[in-house]
Amino acid sequence: MEIKVLGPGCAKCQQTEKVVNEAVSELGMQAAIDKITDVLKIGEYGVFGTPAVVVDGEVKSVGKVPTKEEVKGWIS
Amino acid sequence: MxxxxxxxxxxxxxxxxxxxxxxxxxxxxxxxxxxxxGFGKMFCLAGIGAHLSGFVQSAKDVPQMVAIDGCPVACTKAILEHAQITVKGYVVLTEHGIEKNKNFKLKREEIEQVKAAVRAACNGQSEGAAVK
Incomplete structure (x- = not known):
């Protein structure tokens, strides 16, 4: 499984990355988690804003910090 | 972005x-x-129509939105509904007295009228609320 957290690096982006890491860890899953901070790369995903979360190529959340339960629902 | x-x-x-x-x-x-x-940000309806996840999810998650259709054919609204996106603020220009034709020389007063209608459609629109 491949998870990407899109965001240039503000507090909400960092919080999103933390939530994703915790969700993956708590489920004991194997997943590659990448943080994408390059604005041009982020633009390739067609998102209206950040932070955003992408799971296996599909954008799951845009412009908000998801809950841990939401993330678990996307990856389990 | x-x-x-x-x-x-x-x-x-x-x-x-x-x-x-x-x-x-x-x-x-x-x-x-x-x-x-600086009132808002135009976003790609074509990306939503193509069901690209970044565009669809962005429209689902955005707190405030205004969809603008020129006429009652309502393509914007249909695209949003097809992608299961809640239509929030909504404006149809022909319902504001602007007649549909093929004259592409746009009138300044009509552009301003549309902008005012879009601003009005957004007034009172709270996060996640559907305003039709």
Missing amino acids: AEGCCTPGSNIMILACSGASNVGQLTNQAAVELTQE
Whole structure:
């Protein structure tokens, strides 16, 4: 499984990355988690804003910090 | 994409039909000018129509949105509904007394009228609320 957290690096982006890491860890899953901070790369995903979360190529959340339960629902 | 980091909660998504008539192009011009004026940000309806996940999810998650259709064919609304996106603020230009034709020389007063209607459609629109 491949998870990407899109965001240039503000507090909400960092919080999103933390939530994703915790969700993956708590489920004991194997997943590659990448943080994408390059604005041009982020633009390739067609998102209206950040932070955003992408799971296996599909954008799951845009412009908000998801809950841990939401993330678990996307990856389990 | 946002130039800065993180989307401010007040950021308004503007979706225009941009159709092949005066009213379609009025939706487009109004969306461009409102974006330039900082009222909101025009977003790609085509990306939503293509069901690309970044565009669809963005429209689902954005707190405030105004969809603009030029005429009652309502392509913008249909695209949003087809992608299971809740239509929030909504404007149809022909319901504001603008007659549909094929004259692409847009009138300044009609552009301003559309911009005012879009602003009004956003008034009182709270996060996640459907305003029709």
